Amino acid sequence: MNEVMKHILTRRSIRSFTKEPIPRDILEKLVEAALCAPSGKGQQTWKFTVITNQEMITRLTEAIGHELQRGGYDMYCPAAIFMPSNLRDGIWSKEDNACALENVFLAAHSYGIGSVWINQMQNICDTPGIRAILDELNVPADHVVFGMAALGYPDPDSAPRPIKRIGTVEYIE
Template identity: 65%
Template sequence: MNEVMNAILTRRSIRKFTADPIPAEVLEDLVKAALHAPSGMGKQTWQFTVVTNQEIIHRLCGLIGTELGREGYDMYGPAAVIIPSNEKESPWGKEDNACAMENIFLAARSYGVGSVWINQMQNINDRPAVRALLDEIGVPADHVIYGVAALGYADPSVPVEPKERTGKVVYVK
């Protein structure tokens, strides 16, 4: 099978990671994949913030949990996160970041790295405590985060079963 199709057909959302770190070279390739995603009119108004510092990841999780009333929230314990952000005024920011996230997920799969989309950030970006942490890690104040790529190696104790894929397909010839 074509390796791209294999990555697409075998990618799953991983909801429990091991503590094993992801090599820097792999993270660099994942960001390269993100940078090669399509963007509205080719504007590329995004930024990708890569966080491997576990203390910062834990702080971010704690802030998300506090802001959303989800005590113990942990993003499934990732080794790293890639935070795509985009200009608030970009009419295509959400779509651009979604394309970049998919590229990250498929590239991660090709390296044996698990991933899951974390969507909790999109409505809490500008809450003071969250914004302070985003400022600290260099996310521009005029950017919004629509999703976070939580990354790590899948915990083997949690089986990842393939899901049946449904949806209507219509061919018009």
């Protein structure tokens, strides 16, 4: 089968990771994949922040848990976080970043790295606790994080959640 199709058909959301770090050169490939995503009018107003510092990941996770009042929230304890941000008022910010994230999910899968979309940030970016961390990460003040990728090598003892692929399709010929 065509390699691209193979990876599209076999990618799954992974929610349990080993502690093994992801090598920097692979992270750079994932960034390259993100940078090659389509964007509205090719404006590429996004910024990509890659976090491997475990202390920072823990602080961010705890801050999210605090804002959402979700005790024990752990963001699946990833080896790395890929955090795209984009203009709060950009017309296509959310779409552009979603395209970048999907490229990252597929590229990660092609390197044997698991990923899952983390959706918790988009409505809390401007709370003081989260914005203080985003400032530390040099995320621009006019940017929002619509979604992130939690990344890591899949835990071999944990299977992805079962899913049945559905969707209405119609060919008009």
